[in-house]
Amino acid sequence: MTLTAVPPPSGPGPGGAGAALLEATPEFERAAARADSRRGFLLSLPAYVYLLLFFAIPFGIVVIYSVATRNTIGGTDLAGWNLDSYRRLAEPIVRDILFRSLWIAVLTTLICLVVAYPFSYFIATRTPTVRNIMLVFVMIPFWTNFLVRNYAWRVILGSDGPFAAVTEALGLGRQEILFTHSAVILGLVYGFLPFMVLPLYAAIERIDGSLIEAGRDLYASGAQTFRRVLLPLSMPGVLAGSILVFVPSLGAYVTPQILGGGKSTMLGSYIVVQFLTARNWPLGASLSFVLMTVMLTATLIYFRAGGRNL
Amino acid sequence: MRPIPIRRLLAVLVATTLLAAACAEDGEESAAAADCEVGQTDGDLNLYNWAEYIDPDLVDAFAAEHGIEMTVDVYDSNEAMQPIISAGNSGYDLIVPSDYMVAILIAGEDIQLLNKDAIPNIANISADFSDLVYDPAGDYSVPYQWGTTGLAVDTAVVGTDFPRSWSIVFDPSFADQYAGRISLLNDPRETLGAALKYLGYSLNTTDTGELEEAKELVSEARGRVAAFDTDQADELLTTGETAIAHGYSGDMFTQFLETDDPSRYVYFVPEEGGTRWIDNMAIPHDAPNPCTAHTFINWILDAENGAALSNYNYYSTPNAAALDGLEQELLDFVADPAVIPGGVGSLEEIQDTGDFEINYTDAFIEAVG
Amino acid sequence: MMGATARPGSVTAWALSGTAWLVYAFFYAPIVLLVLFSFSDDRNVGRWGGVTLSWYEQFIDHSQLQNSLWVSIRVALLSTVISVVLGTLAALALERFRFRGQRVFDALLYLPIIIPDVTMAVMMLLFFSEGIRIAELLFGLDLTKGFTTITISHIAFNISFVSVVVRARLSGMNEQLEEAALDLYANRWRSFRYVTLPQIAPGIAGGALLALTLSLDDVVVTQFASGPGSTTLPVFVFGMIRRGVTPLINAVSVIMLAASIALVILSLATQRLRAGETGWSLGGRLRRRSD
Numbered sequence: 013m014t015l016t017a018v019p020p021p022s023g024p025g026p027g028g029a030g031a032a033l034l035e036a037t038p039e040f041e042r043a044a045a046r047a048d049s050r051r052g053f054l055l056s057l058p059a060y061v062y063l064l065l066f067f068a069i070p071f072g073i074v075v076i077y078s079v080a081t082r083n084t085i086g087g088t089d090l091a092g093w094n095l096d097s098y099r100r101l102a103e104p105i106v107r108d109i110l111f112r113s114l115w116i117a118v119l120t121t122l123i124c125l126v127v128a129y130p131f132s133y134f135i136a137t138r139t140p141t142v143r144n145i146m147l148v149f150v151m152i153p154f155w156t157n158f159l160v161r162n163y164a165w166r167v168i169l170g171s172d173g174p175f176a177a178v179t180e181a182l183g184l185g186r187q188e189i190l191f192t193h194s195a196v197i198l199g200l201v202y203g204f205l206p207f208m209v210l211p212l213y214a215a216i217e218r219i220d221g222s223l224i225e226a227g228r229d230l231y232a233s234g235a236q237t238f239r240r241v242l243l244p245l246s247m248p249g250v251l252a253g254s255i256l257v258f259v260p261s262l263g264a265y266v267t268p269q270i271l272g273g274g275k276s277t278m279l280g281s282y283i284v285v286q287f288l289t290a291r292n293w294p295l296g297a298s299l300s301f302v303l304m305t306v307m308l309t310a311t312l313i314y315f316r317a318g319g320r321n322l
Numbered sequence: 323m324r325p326i327p328i329r330r331l332l333a334v335l336v337a338t339t340l341l342a343a344a345c346a347e348d349g350e351e352s353a354a355a356a357d358c359e360v361g362q363t364d365g366d367l368n369l370y371n372w373a374e375y376i377d378p379d380l381v382d383a384f385a386a387e388h389g390i391e392m393t394v395d396v397y398d399s400n401e402a403m404q405p406i407i408s409a410g411n412s413g414y415d416l417i418v419p420s421d422y423m424v425a426i427l428i429a430g431e432d433i434q435l436l437n438k439d440a441i442p443n444i445a446n447i448s449a450d451f452s453d454l455v456y457d458p459a460g461d462y463s464v465p466y467q468w469g470t471t472g473l474a475v476d477t478a479v480v481g482t483d484f485p486r487s488w489s490i491v492f493d494p495s496f497a498d499q500y501a502g503r504i505s506l507l508n509d510p511r512e513t514l515g516a517a518l519k520y521l522g523y524s525l526n527t528t529d530t531g532e533l534e535e536a537k538e539l540v541s542e543a544r545g546r547v548a549a550f551d552t553d554q555a556d557e558l559l560t561t562g563e564t565a566i567a568h569g570y571s572g573d574m575f576t577q578f579l580e581t582d583d584p585s586r587y588v589y590f591v592p593e594e595g596g597t598r599w600i601d602n603m604a605i606p607h608d609a610p611n612p613c614t615a616h617t618f619i620n621w622i623l624d625a626e627n628g629a630a631l632s633n634y635n636y637y638s639t640p641n642a643a644a645l646d647g648l649e650q651e652l653l654d655f656v657a658d659p660a661v662i663p664g665g666v667g668s669l670e671e672i673q674d675t676g677d678f679e680i681n682y683t684d685a686f687i688e689a690v691g
Numbered sequence: 692m693m694g695a696t697a698r699p700g701s702v703t704a705w706a707l708s709g710t711a712w713l714v715y716a717f718f719y720a721p722i723v724l725l726v727l728f729s730f731s732d733d734r735n736v737g738r739w740g741g742v743t744l745s746w747y748e749q750f751i752d753h754s755q756l757q758n759s760l761w762v763s764i765r766v767a768l769l770s771t772v773i774s775v776v777l778g779t780l781a782a783l784a785l786e787r788f789r790f791r792g793q794r795v796f797d798a799l800l801y802l803p804i805i806i807p808d809v810t811m812a813v814m815m816l817l818f819f820s821e822g823i824r825i826a827e828l829l830f831g832l833d834l835t836k837g838f839t840t841i842t843i844s845h846i847a848f849n850i851s852f853v854s855v856v857v858r859a860r861l862s863g864m865n866e867q868l869e870e871a872a873l874d875l876y877a878n879r880w881r882s883f884r885y886v887t888l889p890q891i892a893p894g895i896a897g898g899a900l901l902a903l904t905l906s907l908d909d910v911v912v913t914q915f916a917s918g919p920g921s922t923t924l925p926v927f928v929f930g931m932i933r934r935g936v937t938p939l940i941n942a943v944s945v946i947m948l949a950a951s952i953a954l955v956i957l958s959l960a961t962q963r964l965r966a967g968e969t970g971w972s973l974g975g976r977l978r979r980r981s982d
Contacts, residue, residue: 048788048789048790049788049790049791051788051790052784052788052789053788053790053791053792055781055783055784055787056780056790056792056793056796058776058777058780059777059778059781059800059850060781060792060799062846062847063800063803063847063850063851064799066818066843066846066847067799067802067803067847068799069818070811070814070815070817070818071802071814073817073818073821074810074813074814082677082680084429084676084677085426085429085674085676086674087408087430105684105687105688108691109687127710128714130706130710130711131711134707134708134710134711135711141959141962144896145955146711147896147897147900148900148951148955149715149718149955150718151903151904152948152951153719153722153948154904155903155904155907155947155948156944156945156947156948157925157928157940157944158908158925159925159928159932159936159940160725160928160936160940160941160944161721161722161725163736163737163936164721164722164728166554166737167724167736167737168721168724170561170563170737171563172562174724190563191548191549202717202718202721205714206901206904207901210856210897210898210900210901211855211856211859211860211897213893213897214856214857214859214860214893214894215859215860217893218860218864218890218893248858248859248860249859252855252856252858252859255804256804256852256855259804259805263808265809270554273505273547273548273549273550273551274549274550274551274690275544275547275549275550275690275691276690276691277687277690277691279807280807282687283807283809283810284807284809285683285687286683287401287809287810287813288399288401289401289510290679290680290682290683290684291401291404292680292683296809296810296813297810297813300806300810303807304802304806308798308802308805311805312798312801368920370919372930372933372934373927373930373933373934374931374934378755393919393920394755395917395919395920395922396922396927396930396931397914397930398929398930398933402915405813405816406816406915409817409820409821410820410823411819411820411834411835411836412918412919413835413836413837413919414919553932553933554932554935557735557737557935560735560738561738573933573934577935580733580734580735
């Protein structure tokens with residue numbers, strides 16, 4: 013198959029075949045566009061209704077809670093709404109936690125990208141049976157229990173663990189990284205790497221191999237072929253993967269606790285603390301609401317920008 | 323089909339929801355205790371409990387004895403259980419909240435008055451557990467198990483000649499030699515409470531100045547702390563990752579017994595004092611089967627069943643009648659005066675401080691970083 | 692499509708396969724440890740206590756644990772199937788069509804990925820409790836939280852993850868083939884069935900794997916959406932952390948590992964039996980057509 017120019021993800025695609033067949037007159041064109049709009053709408057309808065009912069409405073409750081007040085016993089009083097909990101978000105402690113979480117999440121995402129790209133490429137260039145097996149064997153470790161996996165890492169990274177022994181053998185000195193930021197990042201990379209591999213694989217696998225060959229003839233250098241052909245064509249996977257890794261890293265709280273020793277509060281932990289320790293639901297809700305607004309905007313811009321670069 | 327009808331449908335839906343929610347507020351139940359008789363059951367029993375807090379054999383025995391099904395689900399914190407009960411329709415008949423949480427549940431009208439006539443075994447509860455601050459007359463809750471929060475030390479590392487004081491974690495002149503081998507609880511009230519006790523204050527203080535001092539102390543200790551960890555403190559200690567651990571009595575005690583040489587480890591409540599906590603049985607306000615719940619409470623307060631409970635989970639029992647049935651190991655531990663050098667009088671229960679809870683959480687997060 | 696034709700130089704090829712094996716080593720390092728400790732005669736994972744099978748024996752006797760494992764598997768499978776269908780349709784709608792309300796839908800679809808899970812847990816709790824109260828008030832229904840509410844919540848976040856992965860596949864995919872097929876078959880369904888679906892199958896498979904994994908791992912949302920007797924495995928394990936997560940959970944994990952590997956082998960065998968007629972995954976099928 014051949015590859016045509018890549019339209020932006022949510023941009024105005026040609027809209028299916030209907031348009032191509034009926035482009036004789038403006039009326040036909042309009043009718044086709046209407047039919048297209050109807051089809052698109054109908055296709056989205058099940059998920060749309062589902063998410064409105066089981067996500068948007070519950071989320072409305074969160075928004076209402078964010079302007080409510082924590083009462084003395086930690087309940088939430090809905091009467092007399094105010095923006096107090098939003099004001100608290102300007103406090104320096106929130107800023108510190110935010111910056112720390114951001115750099116950890118960015119680093120995690122970058123490492124995942126660098127590790128997952130050649131890996132996904134490798135899988136995508138195997139024969140169909142082999143790539144299916146390889147893909148399933150990426151996921152199988154993650155069907156074990158999440159906590160048990162984290163505990164296993166704790167043993168590996170612990171003072172008498174294999175990690176220290178390996179780094180010593182490699183001449184890097186005994187690296188005892190348990191309860192440090194390095195351990196947290198390592199744990200997050202481990203936990204979210206599949207989230208990068210899956211979309212990358214899905215995006216790379218569909219690229220026409222002959223294009224790469226053509227690229228090699230044209231640019232001669234592998235690096236240039238990668239930069240000018242492979243990377244742009246796999247960009248949707250890169251974008252999707254980085255969102256799927258970045259966002260949950262920012263909200264992670266179990267891995268920072270188990271591997272980081274709970275010493276550096278991250279955003280995810282801070283939100284959990286508001287809901288489940290301070291029982292300050294309005295603060296937890298407003299924090300979530302602001303975080304989600306920022307992340308949603310960033311995600312949409314990111315995808316748009318990524319789409320244009322293609 | 324156009325998007326507009328959906329929007330309209332949604333509006334109707336939201337309006338209906340709000341209306342129904344408003345109506346539901348009026349339907350509060352009356353505050354009378356359930357009309358149950360001793361041994362009466364009115365259906366199956368759904369118990370919401372901490373993990374490994376009840377012997378499965380006891381569960382089976384109760385179910386068989388009363389010809390009902392019994393389901394046990396578990397939670398990992400009071401704060402995770404409370405909203406589930408408070409939201410209503412949880413389906414649970416019996417919960418096991420800790421002391422301060424009982425007060426919160428009472429204030430929120432989330433648990434119901436007990437019918438003490440249906441729980442004659444309540445007489446077995448030791449006098450130490452009467453007049454409790456969170457439920458003075460015991461109208462809503464019955465003690466289930468209790469324990470303390472203190473320090474556990476690996477004597478193979480620290481030796482035996484160390485002060486039985488919070489200074490071993492908070493005084494740099496002693497604690498610095500164990501830098502990186504100390505764990506404190508990841509719990510604002512417990513860890514700041516320990517610092518408050520070390521400073522000679524109440525762990526329920528609502529004085530900002532005292533809290534600030536405690537915060538400074540924890541913040542300074544952070545540098546030598548390997549981890550702030552509640553769940554794994556005992557395991558970190560016995561696997562050699564730490565040498566001094568802040569933790570709960572029963573957890574530490576069971577953990578010591580798992581090792582080859584339990585005498586290598588020491589658990590004590592520092593002489594400045596520490597936390598006494600009490601977990602209690604209580605019945606949610608909308609429990610489907612309150613009479614079965616009453617019957618279960620009465621059954622577990624029986625001397626034999628109470629002893630079996632402690633012999634399984636290795637926490638102390640508030641049941642005076644059950645003391646005779648306890649295993650010797652457990653009795654030795656409970657009765658050892660060295661465990662609480664400051665005496666029972668030095669112990670305090672954590673109380674809900676209302677709005678001040680936020681200060682505790684903030685102070686803790688600032689100290690931890 | 693990417694196939695055997697895309698072979699870079701041999702040094703690169705070596706480096707690539709080396710990376711792949713290293714990544715697998717990384718993925719399986721904790722798994723090796725996990726399996727090892729499922730045979731350890733000590734309550735603590737991390738302290739070797741001699742070989743034993745007692746954790747497996749405990750699992751056989753532990754009806755509560757078996758029940759929670761069973762609930763987990765049913766929730767995971769059901770929520771994966773439903774969210775794969777809904778998520779794929781959503782991805783198609785967004786990538787292939789322009790329709791009114793598209794932007795709102797696009798944004799709405801990202802929210803379940805972005806929401807912190809404890810926030811989602813709390814909102815589902817409030818929503819279900821209120822919903823049950825309303826159902827009782829308006830229709831006299833006597834509902835309780837349980838399997839259904841857990842599954843509903845899992846679908847609510849899985850739809851989004853599936854659609855993101857499928858969209859990564861769809862975005863920029865050649866539409867001429869679909870159009871040609873439409874000319875040929877003159878039927879949207881057949882063109883979808885024989886051209887579009889096979890083309891996006893790897894994306895769907897990836898989305899399904901992701902959904903399955905997310906569902907099997909979720910703790911907080913599940914805990915807040917569950918009712919008596921409907922505890923899933925992760926919620927059960929999370930409850931254990933106070934008293935220590937014992938190798939019993941390692942044993943359960945090993946059983947799940949063994950079962951999934953057995954399933955993979957079984958499906959490969961089935962594939963062999965069918966003599967390459969149809970693929971074990973949807974992906975295999977169309978590649979043969981388009982390669």
